[in-house]
Amino acid sequence: MFLPIESHQDEPDHHLTVIHLDKNQQLTGILPVTPEIDRAHASPKSVAVMENAINVSELVERLGSDEDAVRKMAVFKLQGSIADPSFADIFIAEGGLVKLRYLVLHTNGNTLAYSLTSFARLLEVDKGWEYVDRELVERIVELIVTHPLVNILRGAMSVLVLVVSYPHTGRSSPSGGPFGFRALKPAMNVYPQFLEMLVSRLSSADHALCANALQLINSLIRDLITNEDETEWPTFVKKLQDLGVIRAVYDLMQGSALHDHAHPLIEFQSLTKLLLRKWRDITVDLEKPDHRRTLKGIHLASNPDKLPVKGSEFADDTRRRHSPEKWRRLGFESESPAAEFQETGYMGMLDLTDYVRKHQGQFQMMLLEQSTKPARQRCPIARASLAVTAVLYEHFEVDKSATEDAKSYMLESRADFDRLFKPLLLHWSRLHVAGLHALFRLWKATGAELKDFDKLVELVRILVESVVGGASRTKDIQDVEDELAEFEYQRLRELQMELLELTYEDAWGQHLRQVRDELHHEALQFVKEQRIRCLLQGAWFPNESGAEDDAAPRVELKRPVLPYKYVQLSHNRRYLHFADFEAIGEDVPELDSLPHKIDLSIVSSVVSNVSASSDDSSGSTIKTLPHHSSSTKITIHGYVAATTLQRTSSKNHHNHTRSTSKATQKENLLLTLRPQSHSIASEWLDGLLMLLNQQPITAETNKLINLISNYGLKIRLLNVRFDDAAFVGEPPEIPSREGLDEDYYYDVFGGS
Template identity: 55%
Template sequence: MDQADIPALLSRLASDEDAARKMAVFKLQSSINDPAFADVFISSGGLIILRRLIMSTGGNTLAYSLQSLSRLLEVDMGWDIFEGPTAGDLVERVVELIVTNPLVNILRGAMSILVALVSHSQSETRNGAMRTPGTFGFRALKPAVAVYPQFFDLVIQQLQSADHALCANALMLINALIRDAVSSEATASGTNGTNSNSNGNKSSVSDEWPKFIRRLQDLGLIKAVYNLMQSSALQDLAYPLLEFQSLTKVLLRKWREVRVDLERPEHRRALKGLHLASAPNRDYMNGVAKVEENQEPGKKGSRRHNPEKWRRLGFETEGPAGEFEAAGFLGMMDLTDYVRKNEDGFQKLLLEQSTKPLRERCPIARSSLAVTLILYDHFDCDKTGIEDLRGYQLSDGKQQDKLYHPLLLQWSRLHTAGLQSFFRLWKATGADQSDFDKVAELVRILVDQAVGTAGRSKDVLEVEDELLEFDCSRLRELQMELLDLSFDDNWGHHLNQVRDDLRKESLSFVKEQRIRCLLQGAWFSKPTPSKESRNESYQNRRAAQGTVWRYAKLSHNRRWLHFSDFALRTGHDPGLEVLDEKVDLSRISSVVSNVSTTNDDARSESNKSTLRTPMMNGAGSGPSKSTTKITIFSFSNPEDASKPGGDGKEHPVLTLYPLNHSVASEWLDGLLMLLDQAPITAETQKLISLVGDYGLKIRLLNVRMEAAYSGPPPGAGVVPSREGLDAEYYYQV
């Protein structure tokens, strides 16, 4: 719409005819977000007419009017409408519409206006002039909310609306109210120049925001937002949900920063409630001590406190306020909440612990504070909310789901489940007081596993069950895996070089071991060929005698592989002089085998059982049938194979049938390593790794603490003086 048409538009907006006003305000809502148009509209007195429409009309005319004001505020203009003596009536009118009007289009516009009104409190000046106190922010709503006390309840009810835009506006309004309440407290504290724990008016200011937050929580805010986070409406509610999640972290951080001070009535009541819920001894509860054994007869007992009044609850000292320093008031809230909801279990646990020696008792209070800090660190409560919103803008659809942490809103239930898991692990591990940090570390790993891996839609009940029933042995495995990862992060670059050196040494060691197996010699089976495969060139003498054994042995100079066939396996191994055939290792071209190169322990055990090494057999007996074989090839003419254009044809010169998998691994890898080739069987690789691991452990055992921190021995690195030395002396570094 052209700016020249503004006078005619204003005339129609001020008309007594509802149809004319409705059409005019309908056009206004589509043009007023243009700053140039809005400036002329305001200077022409348009705000007065727009205010009159909001105060007196209804139906679509009212909806369009609210939408027009909302869009005007979005361009940071029109704030004058909330200043002056009539501003309170306008705010009360908007609040009234939220409470009494059921139309969705009116509710959306009204909540959008209140979001802008509350959020505008962040800026302290307008056009260089100071603003009237109470004009914007939550303080601007207080008079209207006093008239309509059901306002907050109805706003939270809109979080269950099927209209996603209305739901988003309601959540943005709640976010704005929480943000303003927290920031107002911080501003008041900074202005007064004192901390939030001071007495007097400053204390009442710091107590205002927790009361407001508790009021919203009592109305079902947490449950409503938790359901939204697990719903399928994330696309329309992404920004307000992530903002609420960030504000939740801000609130947790602020509660932790509040120091527990026994001069504050609320803190005194919380500690007194803990003491009374523990069902203390009546004599001590009344302040009358029992008569001690060393007390003189006839002397009345003096009035004093139980000497273990707080230590029996799991505190380290009798001054519990100082032990909340790390967790702050957040730790006290979690502990009192657990005791209030599980009072019977709390008393039974105290009674059970009282029967144990002091060293073996699980400190309940310390455990609760430890779980609070574990959850605080797990959810990165010190992380700013801007990072979550920036992560949402930069991530794609698959990664955005990981930005939501609905379990953060179930803080109290997670704390209770985590604390009960602490008690379970304490009992299962047989821990004592000196093991407290170790159990806490196990709980930290448990929380990371159960809570950290839970998807957005996973119900909190399932997470609670996992925390309470997680297998202790599996938890121990996870801890060892994390320790390995941590060790590799810190020492991996140092150990990798050591491992490389040790692998070379272990490879050389295993090579020598495998070659020694060849030098020792071994028996192999030799299957008798079938009648069809026999011909005149075959040695009929051996076939007739049933030569089913073959013995092979490496010569001492490691240049020849001697072998011979036998009909019977002799009780002693034959010597080299008996073996009448041999293979020149320098003429070997390749070694081929069907030996498995994978780590198949089952097959290995099967081979060991079926391919047993027989002792001395009779003439008609032979070895078990073996399907594993090693074939040694050689070039027909090595000189031709080495020349360019040579045929390089290979032919088998020796075939060995090992009796079991171990012999096959020894001889196959031994022959390969003898030819300066790498071993290939899993058994040899396992042996190399085993030798390397033992070498690493031995080296680590030689590293002593004093060697790492005591420095070099005296005199190390000192260059001797040349005084009194002749010219022939030299010093080699």
């Protein structure tokens, strides 16, 4: 008979479970009912479907058949039902687990593939652990090493993933059998090529197999970190790295099959951060032999016997090795280097060792070069290495696991994966070396000294944020290294100031905008004074034939046109003096020798084509305009009164209008200037405008005003600590004035 009952909550697709009882009311079969069967329940169609319910006793009997075809069909049906806990209980009660284990140990082909899948699904519902023993594990390890069929490998790896990551706090399963890394260790001794084959599967074209292989690697690493001592997991991880696991996972993270590999890739990235934290948390202790050997290796790699040592008392090798600057010459701050690894821990020592080992020649060359410099000018290599390690640790947010990051994304679109996965994290060692080389380059380019060390580290931090943080998921590590090596110092400083301004903009807001306005006004006044001083200094301008064709009527004397004109502002800044000359003299004409002058109070406008022709926003070099082709022109117009425009000729003096009403006067051309360069044109045009209390109009002057204003802002920002603008945590408490009066004074001279 068939009896409908409620399904398990963890099987949402099954609304009913059909139980099969024999004539003696003994339970012999069970079938999860699909929604299709559920909808057809109580209809004639349901009878035909339910007749297919598995008879567990019969299925177990067929698993033990001598014919492979019978066993294969039975285990094929089994893999579809074994994941149901109720079915699994009946299957085990009927003795099916013994026969399933036998098939795993002794069959091949599809029969073996279905058997492995069934066994893995049985373990997933936390049943059958008592049959996981050393023989079974060794058989599955052998399959992974020797078997080529993908469907068998997938099932074998699924079983091992469950064995290694068995959720139990003890050292063995309830039956006393092995689990975790220890379960595989004996089999790995028999098949030493196991890890190599496992890593090679990461390059498989079968995405499921690839994901299973990475899951197994993740399980081994996590179990070792969780349950083994500090000596076991570093050796294992180092072996995986030597086999190429980093490159293989890096390629997967940059690949296109992210949906198929997402879970194991996220876990591997999380484990990478966990490993970095583990290394960081290990305190460098010279009482430990391996720590002492590592530090000694750094010293010996520096080739101390070839370094020049001051004083003959250190001439022999023995004394040289006991130099009072043994560690400081390598870039440590003291002769007790272990204390300087406090922030970065053993991870900092590993990074420094890696650099010294891979770039030993450069390391020795730098020490030789710096030994000839004063101590304050030597780049502290060891401190620099530790600083770059700390920068990378902060940049990748190592204290935050990748699993926590994944919760922030839906992981549905490619953009979600691009933001989550950080393939460059896997190349930590190469990024460390590239960052260290960048710091060395900045040290040399800036002529830095020890007091500037923290400033250079800050620049490296900005460099890493810009290049590494700005890199796309698919950007190759070699391209990142090249960009770190070629990044221009000037651009880096600009980024630093932009970041600083944004930081203080957020912290100060309105106050910073007020400072900007004040500085812009100060810069404007400064440039105004500079431009007016150019007028006070005077300048030569060419006169050109055809200069008399101006639209406005000229008021100047009718006289022969001489080649050059000299113009100068009076010391009281009220008159513009000028005169024409045959040639540019070696000596500057005296102001009193200039017969013509214009009272600036009558000037109505200054017009020019300078702003259009001199807009050199690209910053290119200004070229001097040839005399014969100069097209740049400044014209000064004004309302002329007899008392304001003075001439040497009394005849012309009587021709001027004496009316003081500008409304009844006509605007006249007072003077024409033809500058020979854009720079002179900018100085005189904007100088005249600013002298008349008008705004400058040329690009060159405005660029100068902005430059001075921005530098003023940067200087003020650099003189303020970051904590003054953005407090970490609660802002400092304002001191109370309780008990104070106004009886105080300022010590102007700074005396005691």
